[in-house]
Amino acid sequence: MDFTLSENQQMYVDTVSRFVKNEIIPHVLELDRSHKFPWDVITKAWELGILNLSIPESVKGYEIDPISTALIIKELSYGDTGISTSAMCNDLANIVIAQHGSDEQKSAFLGPFVEKPILASFCLTEPGAGSDNSSMTTFIKKGADGTYLLNGSKCFITNASHASQYTVFCKVGKPTGNFMACVIVPSLPLLPSDPVDVAAGREINLPGGGKVIIGKPEDKLGQRLSNTATVTFEDVVIKEDQIIGDRRLGFKYIIDVLDYARPMVAAIGVGLARRALDVTLAYTRERKQFGQRICDLPVARETLVQMWKKVELSEMALMKAAFKVQEKKEDRGIYASLAKNVAAEAALFCANEGLHLHGGYGFMSEYEISKLARDAHIIDIYEGVREVQHMIIGREIV
Numbered sequence: 001m002d003f004t005l006s007e008n009q010q011m012y013v014d015t016v017s018r019f020v021k022n023e024i025i026p027h028v029l030e031l032d033r034s035h036k037f038p039w040d041v042i043t044k045a046w047e048l049g050i051l052n053l054s055i056p057e058s059v060k061g062y063e064i065d066p067i068s069t070a071l072i073i074k075e076l077s078y079g080d081t082g083i084s085t086s087a088m089c090n091d092l093a094n095i096v097i098a099q100h101g102s103d104e105q106k107s108a109f110l111g112p113f114v115e116k117p118i119l120a121s122f123c124l125t126e127p128g129a130g131s132d133n134s135s136m137t138t139f140i141k142k143g144a145d146g147t148y149l150l151n152g153s154k155c156f157i158t159n160a161s162h163a164s165q166y167t168v169f170c171k172v173g174k175p176t177g178n179f180m181a182c183v184i185v186p187s188l189p190l191l192p193s194d195p196v197d198v199a200a201g202r203e204i205n206l207p208g209g210g211k212v213i214i215g216k217p218e219d220k221l222g223q224r225l226s227n228t229a230t231v232t233f234e235d236v237v238i239k240e241d242q243i244i245g246d247r248r249l250g251f252k253y254i255i256d257v258l259d260y261a262r263p264m265v266a267a268i269g270v271g272l273a274r275r276a277l278d279v280t281l282a283y284t285r286e287r288k289q290f291g292q293r294i295c296d297l298p299v300a301r302e303t304l305v306q307m308w309k310k311v312e313l314s315e316m317a318l319m320k321a322a323f324k325v326q327e328k329k330e331d332r333g334i335y336a337s338l339a340k341n342v343a344a345e346a347a348l349f350c351a352n353e354g355l356h357l358h359g360g361y362g363f364m365s366e367y368e369i370s371k372l373a374r375d376a377h378i379i380d381i382y383e384g385v386r387e388v389q390h391m392i393i394g395r396e397i398v
């Protein structure tokens with residue numbers, strides 16, 4: 001495997017790195033404190049072409065491969081993992097359409113993302129169905145006129161308050177049905193310039209029939225620059241052309257989505273881990289105690305070495321997983337889980353140890369490391385908690 005980046009890949013890395021340096025890092029603590037959704041940054045990212053990485057050439061005119069996608073998300077995450085989570089969520093929601101939708105569905109449901117800076121949500125988790133998503137109860141039921149009605153509630157949904165389209169996984173026929181489907185629910189397009197107040201939650205009456213009810217944005221420990229809310233679907237009319245692929249194969253499609261998306265979460269983890277290492281190196285090079293720079297005190301130096309090793313090793317795991325996804329290798333699932341798992345460990349380790357090396361200053365919110373420590377936790381939780389990744393790895397190796 002050649003680790004040299006192609007000219008295109010290097011260009012993506014340089015472009016995103018410049019964007020992060022100019023548009024995110026100087027304002028990130030202020031943005032994070034404001035609790036306001038960073039529409040400006042998202043719009044600029046869209047203009048730069050670093051949103052909607054999974055949309056195929058047939059719709060967008062060009063395609064970004066999974067290795068480049070991982071590099072872009074990693075660079076963006078170096079700036080802020082709430083912003084990259086929100087950006088990457090479009091791909092989480094849209095990859096199933098790219099992978100299993102018909103040409104008409106790709107054009108109808110992916111085309112708008114090329115035309116406008118709009119957001120999508122991926123609706124899998126429910127209050128009673130988290131790690132065990134097969135126990136979900138949201139369902140579609142066919143009516144006499146041949147259309148279906150979608151009913152149920154999803155929780156912890158990224159971008160929910162601002163989304164123009166929802167990708168929803170649901171049971172077929174009844175809440176306890178054996179089959180799972182994937183349906184697309186376009187909502188009213190919501191542009192950054194639209195004066196919509198999402199703070200109290202909102203109800204959207206869909207032109208096609210039925211209602212989407214969005215809860216208040218969740219008040220979170222970290223990743224405050226991503227939006228998270230509950231979404232309830234009430235008698236939402238679903239036509240045949242809103243069902244992706246085979247309406248019995250939803251569970252397989254979830255696995256396909258996660259095989260693609262877990263390396264992207266790993267990219268989020270590696271980006272955060274590297275940022276934590278860099279801000280800690282900068283701090284410990286400046287701060288002196290016992291007559292020496294902190295980075296020169298042997299025990300502190302050892303911690304910095306451990307942090308650097310975690311960053312480098314998780315980056316290697318990420319690149320291997322992205323390569324396996326790109327080459328559509330049979331064993332991509334185990335490497336996707338490995339990368340997600342070790343990158344989450346790296347993010348948590350580097351943020352926690354980095355905070356420690358800042359001493360009391362690390363506990364102050366004006367130091368970025370305190371924000372990174374808050375942000376890191378979710379990387380070990382969303383798209384499958386640590387134990388679920390271990391379950392997948394364990395099942396594959398024995």
Ligand SMILES: Cc1cc2nc3c(=O)[nH]c(=O)nc-3n(C[C@H](O)[C@H](O)[C@H](O)COP(=O)(O)OP(=O)(O)OC[C@H]3O[C@@H](n4cnc5c(N)ncnc54)[C@H](O)[C@@H]3O)c2cc1C
Pocket residue numbers: 089121122123124125129130131132155156157158159220223228378381382383384385387388391
């Ligand atoms: C900020 C944020 C954004 C999110 N975005 C989305 C989104 O866009 N779309 C979406 O569908 N979901 C989203 N999620 C949901 C996320 O994927 C789930 O929270 C996650 O899968 C875990 O489910 P749960 O919270 O119900 O925890 P549970 O499944 O209840 O697990 C709780 C704990 O139990 C233990 N556990 C669980 N399973 C096992 C096991 N098999 N073996 C041993 N121990 C186990 C683990 O310690 C785990 O942390 C988001 C969550 C958050 C917090």
